[in-house]
Amino acid sequence: MSKQTLSFQAEVAQLLHLVTHSLYSNKEIFLRELVSNASDACDKLRFEALDQPALYEDAPNLEVRVTFDKAARTLTISDNGIGLSEQEAIDNLGTIAKSGTKDFMSRLSSDQKATASQQGQLIGQFGVGFYSGFIVADRITVESRRAGLPASEGVRWVSAGSGDFEVERIDRPQRGTSVTLHLRADADEYLNTWKLKGIIAKYSDHISLPILMRKEEWKEGEEGKGGDMVLTDEWETVNQASALWTRPKKDLAPEQYIEFYKQISHDSEPPLAWSHNRVEGSTEYTQLLYIPAKAPFDLWNRDKKAGVKLYVKRVFIMDEAEALLPAYLRFVKGVVDSADLPLNVSRELLQESRDVRAIRDGNTRRVLSMLEDLANKQKTGPESGEGKIDIGSGEAVPAPTPTQDVTDVADKRADATTPAAEAAAEYADESEKYARFYAEFGAVLKEGLGEDFSHRERIARLLRFASTASDTASVSFADYKSRMKEGQEAIYYITAETLAAAKNSPQLEVFRKKGIEVLLMTDRVDEWALGYLNEFDGTPLQSVAKGAVDLGRLQDEAEKKAAEEAAESFKPLLARLKDALKDKAEDVRVTTRLVDSPACLVVQEHGMSTQLARLLKQAGQ
Numbered sequence: 001m002s003k004q005t006l007s008f009q010a011e012v013a014q015l016l017h018l019v020t021h022s023l024y025s026n027k028e029i030f031l032r033e034l035v036s037n038a039s040d041a042c043d044k045l046r047f048e049a050l051d052q053p054a055l056y057e058d059a060p061n062l063e064v065r066v067t068f069d070k071a072a073r074t075l076t077i078s079d080n081g082i083g084l085s086e087q088e089a090i091d092n093l094g095t096i097a098k099s100g101t102k103d104f105m106s107r108l109s110s111d112q113k114a115t116a117s118q119q120g121q122l123i124g125q126f127g128v129g130f131y132s133g134f135i136v137a138d139r140i141t142v143e144s145r146r147a148g149l150p151a152s153e154g155v156r157w158v159s160a161g162s163g164d165f166e167v168e169r170i171d172r173p174q175r176g177t178s179v180t181l182h183l184r185a186d187a188d189e190y191l192n193t194w195k196l197k198g199i200i201a202k203y204s205d206h207i208s209l210p211i212l213m214r215k216e217e218w219k220e221g222e223e224g225k226g227g228d229m230v231l232t233d234e235w236e237t238v239n240q241a242s243a244l245w246t247r248p249k250k251d252l253a254p255e256q257y258i259e260f261y262k263q264i265s266h267d268s269e270p271p272l273a274w275s276h277n278r279v280e281g282s283t284e285y286t287q288l289l290y291i292p293a294k295a296p297f298d299l300w301n302r303d304k305k306a307g308v309k310l311y312v313k314r315v316f317i318m319d320e321a322e323a324l325l326p327a328y329l330r331f332v333k334g335v336v337d338s339a340d341l342p343l344n345v346s347r348e349l350l351q352e353s354r355d356v357r358a359i360r361d362g363n364t365r366r367v368l369s370m371l372e373d374l375a376n377k378q379k380t381g382p383e384s385g386e387g388k389i390d391i392g393s394g395e396a397v398p399a400p401t402p403t404q405d406v407t408d409v410a411d412k413r414a415d416a417t418t419p420a421a422e423a424a425a426e427y428a429d430e431s432e433k434y435a436r437f438y439a440e441f442g443a444v445l446k447e448g449l450g451e452d453f454s455h456r457e458r459i460a461r462l463l464r465f466a467s468t469a470s471d472t473a474s475v476s477f478a479d480y481k482s483r484m485k486e487g488q489e490a491i492y493y494i495t496a497e498t499l500a501a502a503k504n505s506p507q508l509e510v511f512r513k514k515g516i517e518v519l520l521m522t523d524r525v526d527e528w529a530l531g532y533l534n535e536f537d538g539t540p541l542q543s544v545a546k547g548a549v550d551l552g553r554l555q556d557e558a559e560k561k562a563a564e565e566a567a568e569s570f571k572p573l574l575a576r577l578k579d580a581l582k583d584k585a586e587d588v589r590v591t592t593r594l595v596d597s598p599a600c601l602v603v604q605e606h607g608m609s610t611q612l613a614r615l616l617k618q619a620g621q
């Protein structure tokens with residue numbers, strides 16, 4: 001058959017127009033798209049060859065090669081995957097089959113307000129598959145032969161990215177597809193090994209096939225002329241060629257998990273814990289989540305995005321996918337690899353996706369259970385002080401939730417005798433990890449009380465405070481409850497700017513006298529966060545600095561009577577004080593809460609606390 005010229009489907013023409021007439025914030029994604037197509041083609045071959053091993057012909061090793069020709073100004077991405085027949089080239093490269101891309105197109109065209117450059121940015125984020133090649137190329141040649149067809153049934157497809165494309169039959173002995181980009185004048189930067197390697201490392205490192213490039217070597221120039229890098233005939237693999245999180249947990253050593261963590265987090269310290277799971281069910285994904293040992297300098301910036309990278313079927317989609325975790329878990333690092341999301345998913349679409357909500361919920365439960373696991377290993381009293389060593393396994397115990405749909409990738413936990421022991425030696429004492437975590441991230445976790453109502457109870461259990469019985473932040477609500485006095489009906493706490501201020505507050509006097517423990521809260525977020533927690537496990541929380549502290553059954557009859565009598569006999573004095581302070585105090589009353597001090601300030605039950613008022617004042621409110 002001779003050469004034929006065909007028109008693109010209307011939507012493709014429209015898309016191409018956008019691609020070629022918009023500015024790009026993120027040009028380089030074309031390479032990610034083309035490499036991912038090459039990888040898909042290899043996956044398809046692998047799948048079809050399950051029934052027809054002959055499809056492998058004489059080339060069973062699937063791979064992707066990236067080459068360029070400076071003189072011709074071309075960049076070529078080749079694979080030995082399934083390939084395209086002539087009809088497939090016409091159908092698949094001339095129409096948009098994918099519903100996701102179609103949706104995207106209709107969104108774009110319905111939004112008439114978007115300027116060309118905004119559209120360009122959008123496309124940069126979405127990626128538009130094969131057509132993204134036209135971001136950098138003014139002509140694309142595709143040569144291909146489908147696996148199983150004779151060499152004479154190869155196809156050449158050529159287009160300049162305007163209304164039409166040409167197809168003709170060619171001879172092509174090798175199976176698979178080569179996509180050659182004839183680069184635009186402003187796309188010279190891609191004729192450079194170093195640049196290409198960088199892009200591949202950034203987006204395609206974890207493609208499970210080897211991506212090969214020609215090795216370069218330094219060649220001295222002749223007499224006095226400078227030398228240059230020249231391409232050799234040797235090939236090297238420029239990606240890691242295996243996605244760590246896709247491998248079974250039992251094949252991975254803790255060192256590998258730790259290395260991977262360092263690579264994705266840019267943190268030099270090993271993480272405190274990690275959890276690696278394949279989640280199956282209506283939404284399928286793999287999660288590999290890490291709890292760092294150290295807070296980054298910008299932890300307090302609530303706009304800071306969560307450190308979880310999103311992949312779709314091993315292809316990198318985006319860093320800091322904030323939709324995958326709530327803000328109060330923004331310290332978590334890791335990777336989520338979804339089997340269900342489209343490759344061209346955007347941040348905007350992520351927010352709306354049901355799959356993403358399921359992933360976010362699964363991640364949240366997983367992180368909370370990792371933390372519960374660390375907290376359970378914490379030394380609580382002298383009798384549990386053995387510091388059981390359980391290294392080599394960073395994974396948490398499965399979360400004890402009824403909706404659990406997790407199958408562990410691994411079946412076994414490594415034990416303390418593996419060589420992994422050394423790798424995690426720094427944190428040999430599991431029982432110290434939670435305190436370390438809490439010192440770094442406890443205050444962030446507290447934000448969850450106000451942010452995540454569905455897990456409020458679990459978050460509350462993870463909180464630790466200093467108290468009148470402990471100077472360090474080590475008292476949980478449960479510890480507190482277990483020490484409550486006979487007849488005590490509330491969990492008492494006080495908020496203050498410093499531990500010393502809290503401890504010396506006159507409001508504590510009566511509690512001290514009666515030997516009642518009071519939690520001392522000195523984190524900036526405490527006031528706000530505790531406002532969302534009215535009770536813990538059935539016991540109300542009560543600020544000792546608010547309202548008339550009712551000690552309830554803790555007060556004996558004689559004390560109550562004395563208080564009532566005092567209130568009566570001091571009435572005239574109270575009236576005079578009230579009058580004198582009428583601009584400053586709302587009420588003046590006799591109290592039983594003081595022992596040594598003559599007077600103290602309190603706020604009304606539902607008023608803003610003095611501590612919060614001070615904070616707001618500081619913030620200029």
Ligand code: ADP
Pocket residue numbers: 033037038040041079081082083084092093098128129130131177343
């Ligand atoms: P997607 O990859 O999401 O399907 P693309 O626009 O990236 O969309 O590619 C369109 C289609 O072109 C693919 O579905 C596939 O059928 C075909 N295709 C693209 N690149 C290759 C390749 N290297 N080998 C075989 N087929 C390819």
Ligand code: MG
Pocket residue numbers: 033036037129130
């Ligand atoms: Mg694609």
